[in-house]
Amino acid sequence: MHSPTSAGHPVTVLRDVRPWGGERSDLHVADGVITAITPHDPAGAAAGAGSTVGAERTAGVVEGGGLLALPGLVNAHAHVDKSWWGKPWVSYGGAGGVQGRIAHERAHRDELGIPGVDVTLAVLRESVRTGTTAVRTHVDVDLGVGLRGIEVVREAVAALGGAVTAQIVAFPQDGVLRRPGVLELLDAAAAAGAEHVGGLDPATIDRDPVGQLDGLFAIAERHGVGIDVHLHDGGDLGAFQIELMIDRTLRAGLQGKVNVAHGFAVGQLPAARQAELVAAMGEAGITMTTVAPIGAAPLPLHALREAGVAVGLGTDGIRDLWSPYGTGDLLTLTTQLARLSGFRYDEDLVAAARIASADAGRFVGRAVHDLVVGAPADVVLVDAENVPDAVVRAPRRALVVAGGRVVARDGEVLV
Numbered sequence: 001m002h003s004p005t006s007a008g009h010p011v012t013v014l015r016d017v018r019p020w021g022g023e024r025s026d027l028h029v030a031d032g033v034i035t036a037i038t039p040h041d042p043a044g045a046a047a048g049a050g051s052t053v054g055a056e057r058t059a060g061v062v063e064g065g066g067l068l069a070l071p072g073l074v075n076a077h078a079h080v081d082k083s084w085w086g087k088p089w090v091s092y093g094g095a096g097g098v099q100g101r102i103a104h105e106r107a108h109r110d111e112l113g114i115p116g117v118d119v120t121l122a123v124l125r126e127s128v129r130t131g132t133t134a135v136r137t138h139v140d141v142d143l144g145v146g147l148r149g150i151e152v153v154r155e156a157v158a159a160l161g162g163a164v165t166a167q168i169v170a171f172p173q174d175g176v177l178r179r180p181g182v183l184e185l186l187d188a189a190a191a192a193g194a195e196h197v198g199g200l201d202p203a204t205i206d207r208d209p210v211g212q213l214d215g216l217f218a219i220a221e222r223h224g225v226g227i228d229v230h231l232h233d234g235g236d237l238g239a240f241q242i243e244l245m246i247d248r249t250l251r252a253g254l255q256g257k258v259n260v261a262h263g264f265a266v267g268q269l270p271a272a273r274q275a276e277l278v279a280a281m282g283e284a285g286i287t288m289t290t291v292a293p294i295g296a297a298p299l300p301l302h303a304l305r306e307a308g309v310a311v312g313l314g315t316d317g318i319r320d321l322w323s324p325y326g327t328g329d330l331l332t333l334t335t336q337l338a339r340l341s342g343f344r345y346d347e348d349l350v351a352a353a354r355i356a357s358a359d360a361g362r363f364v365g366r367a368v369h370d371l372v373v374g375a376p377a378d379v380v381l382v383d384a385e386n387v388p389d390a391v392v393r394a395p396r397r398a399l400v401v402a403g404g405r406v407v408a409r410d411g412e413v414l415v
């Protein structure tokens with residue numbers, strides 16, 4: 001049993017940091033929240049512990065060494081129930097394609113102890129080490145594991161004592177309608193507190209897009225939860241399913257609560273069709289999450305922003321039976337997102353950093369997630385000249401504060 005205790009030592013003042021690369025400032029913290037941001041006061045520097053980043057001067061007064069501060073990174077699309085992080089290498093042995101990966105996972109997860117609290121803890125700790133302080137994670141719900149994965153993830157998150165918070169998507173990785181009983185499991189997950197129900201390629205997995213989506217929307221309306229659908233289906237087939245989601249979102253009044261994950265179709269459509277679909281998504285308050293996949297047509301980030309479609313960034317699985325790739329490092333992934341999107345201008349590189357942090361609060365149930373008064377005191381310090389420099393180099397995380405506590409320092413996780 002992993003006993004929840006508050007992680008890391010508490011911070012009352014994080015001294016001498018440059019929020020978003022701006023002026024040197026002191027961040028004041030109480031009860032895990034930023035209560036004031038004042039110009040840096042160098043007074044008392046000689047009395048303290050020098051300028052070693054993370055050194056504590058007096059109780060709770062922590063040195064930031066003039067480093068650049070970003071809000072805690074937000075992983076808006078993860079699968080932390082299925083990673084084998086920390087275990088010996090597992091060679092991928094399944095067939096290709098979505099169905100091949102589904103079958104491979106189901107055949108081998110038991111051998112690896114998946115789902116299990118220890119493996120989930122390992123990948124979460126690694127995420128905290130690199131500055132992630134909030135996660136939206138899909139958790140497999142199927143006829144084999146039932147809701148056990150959700151309990152496992154909740155226990156692992158609790159054991160980290162606030163170093164990271166998580167929202168759960170009850171995720172029917174093996175299909176919904178093609179596996180009788182899964183819709184009922186999703187309903188039970190929502191009734192038991194999962195914040196979202198997931199879906200998976202309603203057309204190609206269940207071969208019944210209307211049926212799968214009607215089932216998910218009925219659960220969302222019944223329990224007031226969100227919907228987050230993995231949509232790998234591309235081109236017109238993918239676009240058609242997004243249109244089905246738009247219709248249902250408007251009818252059910254679920255604006256702001258429905259997310260399309262991956263949504264490769266959006267990047268693939270011809271310009272006019274893309275513009276029409278993106279505008280309709282914006283009007284319905286649909287959001288998107290991307291994992292910045294190499295080899296897929298990039299999402300039109302500028303058009304999505306102009307249409308009011310919020311985009312979150314996530315790691316996808318991290319070293320699991322689905323794929324051996326991934327490290328959980330959101331800042332490195334931000335570099336990838338920026339490169340894939342062809343970003344060169346400073347303002348675009350800053351926008352990429354915001355997608356991975358401040359603008360992603362909505363994906364993890366936070367009304368505000370930024371370096372502002374009233375926000376959770378989740379802060380990542382890096383040795384970078386400015387935000388664009390941080391995005392293109394993804395430097396080591398010198399200090400990570402979550403919920404007002406130091407949880408990682410100098411590349412070492414402390415929880």
Ligand SMILES: O=c1cc[nH]c(=O)[nH]1
Nearest residue numbers: 079173230316317322
């Ligand atoms: O459907 C998917 C896609 C990526 N990773 C998964 O675990 N499932």
